[in-house]
Amino acid sequence: MSAVTSPSERPVTGSTLSEHTAAQMLIGRHRLRLWEPLPWLLAIAFYFAFPSYLGFGTDLLIWILFALSLDLALGYAGILTLGHAAFFGAGAYTVGLLAYHGIWSEPLTSLVLAALVAAAIGLASGLVLLRTTGLTLLMLTLCTMALLEEGANMAHEWTGGFDGLPSLTIPPIFGLFEFNPLYPETQYIYTLVILFLGFLLVRALIYSPFGESLTGIRENMLRMHAVGAPVRWRLVVCYTISAAIAGVAGGLWAQTNAYVNLTTLSLDRAATVFIILILGGYGRLYGAFVGAVAYLVLAHFLARLYPTAWQLGLGLLLVVIALFARNGILGIADTLWRRFKTRRQPS
Amino acid sequence: MTTNILLETRALSRNFGALVAAREIDFRLEAGARHALIGPNGAGKTTFINLLTGVLRPSEGQILLRGEDITEIAQADRVKRGIARTFQINRLFRGLTVLENVYIAVSERLGAAATMLAPAGKRLDVIEESMHLLETLNLQDDAHLRISELPYGRQRLVEIAIALGLKPEVLLLDEPAAGVPSAESHIILNAIDELPKHIGVLIIDHDMDLVFRFAQRITVLVQGAVFADGTPKEIGANADVRAVYLGQAEHG
Numbered sequence: 001m002s003a004v005t006s007p008s009e010r011p012v013t014g015s016t017l018s019e020h021t022a023a024q025m026l027i028g029r030h031r032l033r034l035w036e037p038l039p040w041l042l043a044i045a046f047y048f049a050f051p052s053y054l055g056f057g058t059d060l061l062i063w064i065l066f067a068l069s070l071d072l073a074l075g076y077a078g079i080l081t082l083g084h085a086a087f088f089g090a091g092a093y094t095v096g097l098l099a100y101h102g103i104w105s106e107p108l109t110s111l112v113l114a115a116l117v118a119a120a121i122g123l124a125s126g127l128v129l130l131r132t133t134g135l136t137l138l139m140l141t142l143c144t145m146a147l148l149e150e151g152a153n154m155a156h157e158w159t160g161g162f163d164g165l166p167s168l169t170i171p172p173i174f175g176l177f178e179f180n181p182l183y184p185e186t187q188y189i190y191t192l193v194i195l196f197l198g199f200l201l202v203r204a205l206i207y208s209p210f211g212e213s214l215t216g217i218r219e220n221m222l223r224m225h226a227v228g229a230p231v232r233w234r235l236v237v238c239y240t241i242s243a244a245i246a247g248v249a250g251g252l253w254a255q256t257n258a259y260v261n262l263t264t265l266s267l268d269r270a271a272t273v274f275i276i277l278i279l280g281g282y283g284r285l286y287g288a289f290v291g292a293v294a295y296l297v298l299a300h301f302l303a304r305l306y307p308t309a310w311q312l313g314l315g316l317l318l319v320v321i322a323l324f325a326r327n328g329i330l331g332i333a334d335t336l337w338r339r340f341k342t343r344r345q346p347s
Numbered sequence: 348m349t350t351n352i353l354l355e356t357r358a359l360s361r362n363f364g365a366l367v368a369a370r371e372i373d374f375r376l377e378a379g380a381r382h383a384l385i386g387p388n389g390a391g392k393t394t395f396i397n398l399l400t401g402v403l404r405p406s407e408g409q410i411l412l413r414g415e416d417i418t419e420i421a422q423a424d425r426v427k428r429g430i431a432r433t434f435q436i437n438r439l440f441r442g443l444t445v446l447e448n449v450y451i452a453v454s455e456r457l458g459a460a461a462t463m464l465a466p467a468g469k470r471l472d473v474i475e476e477s478m479h480l481l482e483t484l485n486l487q488d489d490a491h492l493r494i495s496e497l498p499y500g501r502q503r504l505v506e507i508a509i510a511l512g513l514k515p516e517v518l519l520l521d522e523p524a525a526g527v528p529s530a531e532s533h534i535i536l537n538a539i540d541e542l543p544k545h546i547g548v549l550i551i552d553h554d555m556d557l558v559f560r561f562a563q564r565i566t567v568l569v570q571g572a573v574f575a576d577g578t579p580k581e582i583g584a585n586a587d588v589r590a591v592y593l594g595q596a597e598h599g
Contacts, residue, residue: 228426
């Protein structure tokens with residue numbers, strides 16, 4: 001075996017960390033890469049380039065935030081959930097109920113409340129659900145969401161049931177920037193800022209030792225137990241944070257649309273965010289961005305071309321991704337980039 | 348030999364329904380010991396390891412670490428008290444680099460793993476200790492590779508590296524050379540020879556060459572019970588052991 005060298009050939013010395021690529025990779029992993037401002041520059045450019053599409057843009061940014069929350073739980077910690085809309089809806093209904101019944105409607109504090117309510121539901125359900133794994137977990141997350149949806153449906157005296165809560169009045173942000181339903185400039189910028197803050201949080205989490213241990217749980221839960229990690233507690237914490245971020249996304253949805261209905265809690269929404277993340281590439285931080293853009297742009301144009309059968313196109317795309325690109329669009333990009341680099345090396 | 352007992356079990360038993368996987372096992376591991384546990388397939392060796400590490404709870408009996416009863420203590424807390432293990436089949440973080448695999452263990456031990464907002468790369472102490480450990484196992488040049496890119500023999504070495512990252516006092520090695528091609532097995536044997544002297548090591552294996560080379564003491568387990576216990580010489584000369592076990596080893 002040529003790979004094996006005896007210890008005598010390579011004396012063990014107290015060499016410094018800078019000599020090791022592995023150490024350098026880990027030390028520099030969290031540093032800002034050159035292209036990382038790009039998505040944000042594009043988002044700002046979008047504001048100026050497509051003023052008539054800002055409603056669409058706001059929707060897109062909310063999907064990204066929602067997908068980002070799912071990426072933390074599913075992509076990094078490996079928590080298999082198909083019920084993430086439970087937290088999106090919890091956040092949306094928190095904002096909606098408070099505003100509709102005239103209790104509280106200031107946008108930023110409402111979002112904080114949305115986060116807290118969603119986090120509380122995440123914590124309570126997580127403590128029970130995260131004892132299980134795999135398909136059992138998947139089914140239980142679905143059940144949680146179904147229970148909330150049915151609860152919102154049945155409590156129609158407060159929630160408006162199937163009709164939801166229409167025409168919410170959301171006061172201006174800081175008393176200055178008004179939400180205008182026809183020209184959603186405020187909504188767009190506001191959502192972009194919240195997304196950025198949410199992104200910073202997720203980015204910090206995944207590059208931290210805590211994030212590393214979440215990845216460890218995803219890669220091998222048994223081993224994490226054997227190194228003495230409090231596995232279930234870590235998962236519950238991750239799930240709660242993820243729920244809070246999803247709750248903020250839901251709260252934004254309620255504020256920017258000025259209404260709430262049962263679709264915020266629906267399986268349709270949970271499945272869509274799942275597809276977005278798979279499409280973009282899970283466990284990759286930017287998968288949520290790429291996936292949401294690809295999904296929404298495609299849905300937009302397919303719906304124009306084939307108003308009756310546009311979902312067929314998305315279905316086909318998903319089949320192709322599942323068959324040929326398990327790691328999503330970013331996975332394909334990664335493979336191409338590696339091939340390009342290895343081809344250049346020998347010359 | 349001075350009696351400096353690190354790990355002890357007293358009448359440790361475990362049933363799975365009618366099946367007795369561990370039967371009143373009295374066992375002692377001394378500090379710095381090189382102890383081997385052998386026995387035919389289904390003798391209850393892995394059950395015994397699972398009982399020691401807290402994966403399984405015993406039906407009866409006690410487990411003591413340095414005289415302290417740890418029978419009811421959870422797996423994670425036993426790790427904190429110094430019991431580490433490797434697995435018969437690799438249980439590694441396959442998508443992560445070799446360094447990250449060890450980093451996870453070391454950061455868990457140092458209490459860094461709960462840090463949520465500061466980057467993992469800022470914990471230079473954890474990285475440095477992990478790299479140093481990899482150097483002692485001669486894995487430093489593979490540190491940047493993902494586990495899936497590593498030959499199997501070196502993957503087995505990472506198993507040991509993760510366990511050593513926990514700075515154990517008791518190290519349980521479950522068939523450390525299992526599945527390693529014979530051309531590579533010497534790197535595992537070397538690593539076992541080089542283990543820190545103060546650690547009490549219990550090795551579970553079928554490979555008689557490895558066991559007799561390594562062990563100062565051997566316990567033979569048959570049908571969940573201690574069948575024989577003694578020095579390699581005594582075990583090798585024991586006619587009963589030869590009959591039930593060593594004779595069969597030729598087939599394995």
